[in-house]
Amino acid sequence: TPVVVLISGTGSTLAALLEAGAHPDCPYEIVGVIADKEAAGLAHARAAGVPTAVVRLADHADRAAWDRALAEAVAGFSPRLVVLAGFMKLLGAPLLEAHPGRIINTHPALLPSFPGAHGVRDALAHGVKVTGATVIEVDAGVDTGRILAQVAVEVHEDDTEATLHERIKQAEQPLLVDVVRRLTAANRTEQEPIA
Ligand code: GRF
Secondary structure (H helix, E strand, O other), X not given: OEEEEEEOOOOHHHHHHHHHHXXXXXXXXXXXXXXXXXXXXHHHHHHOOOOEEEOOHHHOOOHHHHHHHHHHXXXXXXXXXXXXXXXXXXXXXXXXXXXXXXXXXXXXXXXXXXXXXXXXXXXXXXXXXXXXXXXXXXXOOOOOOXXXXXXXXXOOOOOOHHHHHHHHHHHHHHHHHHHHHHHXXXXXXXXXXXX
């Protein structure tokens, strides 16, 4: 089952997806990785021989043109599922409408708490004792989509944003891999929504 992954960052989540996807019994195959900049994580895709593309906002006339270019780049790989793995931009209508119910995202907090770009920092600042990660179906809002899976992670007294985010990633990556496996394993008809 073809899967496209979108990234903006270091790509440790992508690396976990690639590693699981490389097993012969895995129901999905990562057929393309797209970034919105020259993200460090693209190296994981290149090392695995997976085609990559970079679609920069700055290379397009406006946001709408970038939205269309991103949707075209994704469509070029004909994915069954699109996975946002640390992709830091909101998706526009062209991409959302092309893959209804077939785009998922992972967020490093227990939604609906601490949505947005700083979920780890915000949870730490609030003083919660337990946070975690959430895999959601993507809609037009900021981390508002239907929740598909969650995992809880303890906050330690001496945690910094970096140590807490690292502990969250240890739980988040297997959770995401599991959801992607589940969503691609079943024999589904083309138009049927995921999950
Ligand atoms: C993940 O924790 C993801 O939830 C968040 O950014 C992180 C991505 O890290 N949005 P990486 O680039 O995969 O290492």
